[in-house]
Amino acid sequence: MAKKLFTTKEIEILSTNPYVKSVSTKGITYTDEFKQIFITHADNGTPAREIFEGCGFDIEIIGMDRVHSSRDRWRAAYRKNGIDGLQDNRSGNSGRPRVMELTPDERYERLEAENNLLKAEIELLKKIRFAERGMKKIILSAEQKFILIRFVIDKYNLKNMITHLCKSAGVSRSGYYNYYSERAVEQRKLKEKMDEALRDIILKAFRFKNRKKGARQIKMTLAGQFNIVYNLKRIRRIMGKYNIICPIRKANPYKRMMKATQEHRVLPNLLNREFKQDIPYKVLLTDITYLFYGNSQKAYLSTFKDASTNEILAYHVSDRITMDIATDTLIKLKKNRKIKLAKGAFIHSDQGTHYTHPDFQKLVKKYKLGQSMSRRGNCWDNAPQESFFGHFKDEAYIKPCQTLEALKREIKEYMTYYNQYRYQWDLKKMTPVQYRDHLLEAA
Incomplete structure (x- = not known):
């Protein structure tokens, strides 16, 4: 034809x-x-x-x-x-001969082949996850159907049923033979070897500094540390194929304490979510989060984060959530001689009891800093700080720490990694320290 x-x-x-x-x-x-x-x-x-x-x-x-x-x-x-x-004596206008009627044995053989194919398909689908809690089935690809057909043929010795099984499965007979041709098999083997090589390279970035990463982090780490540029879709495909998983945090918001006395004073929101002002050391975000480690032990982490560069400027770890955790962090920030606060620098926080406390507000005034607060119950007003805590809990090895000292060492190592080695998509694929230097040079 x-x-x-x-x-x-x-x-x-x-x-x-x-x-x-x-x-x-x-x-x-x-x-x-x-x-x-x-x-x-x-x-x-x-x-x-x-x-x-x-x-x-x-x-x-x-x-x-x-x-x-x-x-x-x-x-x-x-x-x-x-x-x-x-002369064309065939029925119809198509010129095609009539379909010969099947014998009872042939009909039985075909029905048995279809039944075996259905059994194999059900068996495979049981192993495939169902989307949306079983409401939506995952549709088999042509490649998966070819594998199913080969499985049925080998298991039930149905080599003379290839055409019929392909038709029943909704795939082409030529596609089946092409899939199992010597050339296609070799190409798949070659692709598998290439994917394994890609997997090894991606795992190097995934394990860089012993910190697990998502696809975008891996892409930036490959470019920044290994001078390798891969497409984001390729990285995600390899991660999915080889089950390279970055843990995703579960929502468990920090339960803030109630205000102790009427002396606590809430201040207006001066920031209004204008986090990226491209001025290092001007907008200082702060918050406190809890950390579970060891045998159900609990600690607390307080940080100051530069809103423009995402750099962690100061932090303090304590096993108690007293007023000192906030003031000690502020004191550490002020004592760091490498940090030269910008003109008009101010602290932005939520309305937690530590930040509305008179002692903390007095210390802020003493250091000649402004103070701003999120609106009540609005986590988006301090979103970058909340985002950092989320990534920190995903990537730092908190649970294995058995003592407070071990926890402090892990946090110290992570802060160094975060500031100097963790590339960030929204910082032009730079680390916080690199982006800070970039802004200072441009000023």
């Missing part, structure tokens, strides 16, 4: 020819009259092309391959059976 397929317009043109019995996208059924005309003229030495054109056929549409195949077929039929050999 010729490979060329007819378009809708070409079918309409061919259908108007009186010598065409029927036409589809794949072929033409000619009238018996045209076949006889063709043989008569061909015996007189007229070229096949001229005969077709003389009867109103457009060779550009039909193609010479079809003309030559029709010529050879009709000549052979005429030599064998004469004029009767040119």
Whole structure:
């Protein structure tokens, strides 16, 4: 059969020819009259092309391959059976023979093959996760169906059922043979080797500084530390294929303490979520979070974060959530000589009891800093700080620490990693320290 397929317009043109019995996208059924005309003229030495054109056929549409195949077929039929050999005695206009009826044994064999295929498909689907709590099934790909068919054929010895099984599974027979061809198998093996090499490289970035990372972190670490650039989709594909998982934190918001006395004073929101002001050391975000470690032991972490660069400027760890945890962190911030606060620098926090406390507010004024607070119950007003705590709990090894001292060492190592080695998408794929230096140079 010729490979060329007819378009809708070409079918309409061919259908108007009186010598065409029927036409589809794949072929033409000619009238018996045209076949006889063709043989008569061909015996007189007229070229096949001229005969077709003389009867109103457009060779550009039909193609010479079809003309030559029709010529050879009709000549052979005429030599064998004469004029009767040119007559189309088949039912319908398609020219296709009637489907032979199956014997009871053949029908039983086909039903058994279909049943075995269904059993295998159900068995495979049991192993595949269902999306949305079983409400939506994952649809098998053609590749998975090819594997299923091969499994059924090998298990039940149904080698003569390939065509029927492909039809039942809704895949093409040629696709099945192509999938298991020697060339395709070799290509899959080569691709598997390439994916394994990619996996090893991605794992180096995933384990860099002994901190687990997501796809975007891996992409930036590869570029920043190994001078390797990979597409984000490729990284996610390899992570999914080899089950390289970055833990995702569960929502468990920090339960803030109630205000102890009427002396606590709430201050207005000066920041209004304008976190990125491109001025290092100006907007200082602060908050406190809890940490569970060891054998259900509990500690607390207080930090100051630069809103413009995401750098952690100061932090304090304590096993008690007293007023000192907030004031000690502020004192550490002020004592750090490397930090030169910008003009108009101010602290932004939530309305937690530590930050509304008179002692903390007095210390802020002493250091000549401004103070701003989020609106009550609105976590988005201090979102970057909350985001840091979330990433910190994902990536730091808190639970394995058995003592407070071990916990402090782990936090110290993580803070160094976060500030100097953890690339961030929103910081032009730089680390906080790199981005801080970048802003200072541009100023």
